[in-house]
Amino acid sequence: MGNREALLEGAKHCLYEKGYARTTARDISTAAGTSLAAIGYHYRSTEALLNAALFQIMQEWGDEMSKALAADDLADAGPLERFEAVWVRIIESFQAHRALWAMQLEALTQSQHQTEVRDQLAGGLAAARLGLAELFDVSPIPATPAETVAVGTFHQALLTGVLTQWLIDPEQAPSAADLTAALRRMATTIAPAAP
Known part of the structure; x- marks a missing residue:
């Protein structure tokens, strides 16, 4: 070397x-x-x-996460089961790779002072949104490009929020089951009443 x-x-x-x-x-x-x-x-x-070094670590991490989240055992899962199974894997990654996830948040703060870091993160964020939309949106109705971005943005915001909570206070941070229960509850309050 x-x-x-x-x-x-x-x-x-x-x-x-x-x-x-x-x-x-x-x-x-x-x-x-x-x-x-x-x-x-x-x-x-x-x-x-x-x-x-940061960009290489982020690329390696992205490749690893893509493999972990694209496992075949999610193919037949229903939407809520898939949501929870993916979140189990993401939270397991928080635990297994705490330093890496913390570094991701630190990179966010560095991006405010370094254009190169901000540009790299922005490109990664755009790709992550599309990947998250593909991972979570299992509707049989094809999404428009705007809907795909909206779904990915929603999941990216959720990921960043859960990560922040997990890094600060893992004992009180939401679990995959907590997130699934919240999603189920929100869906019942949003869905129109049955005739």
């Missing part, structure tokens, strides 16, 4: 261990076993290296 790859791996390690804001150039060079000067030579700046 060359210095460029070692630096990327070292930065990824530091992001998991310390987060974006607390990782220094010295932390990365120590983790990578390289000199501080190697960062500037290969990546221009510590910020550029951290962004490259």
Whole structure:
């Protein structure tokens, strides 16, 4: 492995261990076993290296989540059963990959100060909305493009909210069963009364 790859791996390690804001150039060079000067030579700046590592982690995470959520055992599930089963998997991911999910939220705050991070997150968010719409919208009636975006946006908002609650207070955060019960209740209050 060359210095460029070692630096990327070292930065990824530091992001998991310390987060974006607390990782220094010295932390990365120590983790990578390289000199501080190697960062500037290969990546221009510590910020550029951290962004490259963050983007690679996000891509790896997205691939892993897609595989976990696209399992064949959901094919015959009804809408509520599918909703709950997917949320079980998402919440299990919160537990198994806490540092990664926390890093995702930290990246959101960094995006306010870094155009490159914001642009990368915006592209990922657009793709996530479409993926979530496809995952959750099992209606036999095809959705319009606007409806697809709306469904994906709803689920993305729910995911971000549940994640935030889970990271702050996992004991009080909603479970998949809680979310399903809430959805069932909301559906009964929205649905028109039977004749």
